[in-house]
Amino acid sequence: MPSITQSTTPCHIPADTAEEVLLGVDTHKDIHVAAVITTLGATLDGRSFPTTAEGYRQIVAWVRSFGVLRRAGVECTGSYGAALTRHMRAEGIEVTEVNQPDKAARRRHGKTDAVDAEAAARAVLSGRATAAAKASDGPVEMLRLFKLAKGSAIKSRTQAINQLKSVLVCADAELRESLAGLSNPKLFQQCAILAELEISGPAGAARHTLKLLARRIQNLTDEINDLTERISEAVTASTPGLLEVHGVGPDSAAALLIAAGDNPERLDNESSFASGECARPPVVRGRCPGRQVQAGR
Known part of the structure; x- marks a missing residue:
């Protein structure tokens, strides 16, 4: 299980600037690793939070201390990230399902949970991830x-x-x-x-x-x-x-x-319905098995 780490010097943006920031989350069973970036792609901070109701509230409050949070990229929204997705949707945050980073990106940047969390945020920023997360609250x-x-x-x-x-x-x-x-x-x-x-x-x-x-x-x-x-x-x-x-x-x-x-409006064409984003795979062996299916591998 990944360890919980806290950054020591978070780079907070003054509240009066009201700059939009994006959240990326690499999800796990016991903790979620989160990263915040600006709309220009600058990395602001990264932290880990417990997968509890209080932990979800802490993630949202922490990100909002940097600016306005409207969009988030989350891995495994159908399994480990389901509860967090429900919480953020209730907060009015648009949650996008993010696939596992491709192998080339992992070779360039290495494999860590912090890197995956940042990659999730950048996938939303770049438009590489566009599939709205499946709602699970109805x-x-x-x-x-x-x-x-x-x-x-x-x-x-x-x-x-x-x-x-x-x-x-x-x-x-x-x-x-x-x-x-x-x-x-x-x-x-x-x-x-x-x-x-x-x-x-x-x-x-x-x-x-x-x-x-x-x-x-x-x-x-x-x-x-x-x-x-x-x-x-x-x-x-x-x-x-x-x-x-x-x-x-x-x-x-x-x-x-x-x-x-519960939100079929996210399926705006045949390919989006046929893709692995529609699937809600079970959780096995401590990881999200849906990642490879959703990545089309």
Whole structure:
């Protein structure tokens, strides 16, 4: 994890000049490294801040001590930088998604978090970064979370169903025959109410396992149904009438809206929609995996 460093002699601009400054942020799990530059490209200062609500307030207040903050370039706005992006958007700051600096620039300037933060600010200043960050403060963000939970529940239920049927294949003949020919819902219902017997030997263990797995399947089904209902409500809140379109169900509608985000106006052409900027990748191995995708690599 990068260390938190503080510059010793920040170059403050008098408040009465009201000069515009730009912020660049290299995001991490526990800290964000920030850099401030002028509209002429002069570097003013660089510092690190904790990834907390107070840390976000400190970043904005610190940058505003140099001048007027209207624009910021932030890496990984869909993962490590998501909370900071929400905070700055609430402060009226235009946040631009910035890709990882190209390899040539890294060879010239070296690889440090401070260099990446400054490069993020310069990418906005030069116009190299133009994609507005995806908002995550509305019904579409709710959809993303509900869909994430539903996908996990479906995967777990499928695993439990496969396990239950595997146990049933090896169960004693009497139990297996009593459950033969049942549809899945009836099978799970009957397994969930199997009589409690003393768990002795494989036969007793099989009955107990079938009962636990069936109840797990029922609980997961309830979760999935609840999430499907919540997804439908969120889709209706975001885009009334979308679910009335022929062939569009809650899951497909959610996928479309999640791709566009809570601020679809930022997608002004086909290429912007198709680019990696639309993606909200998961966080793995301590870095933002979306950087290479977004850079088109």
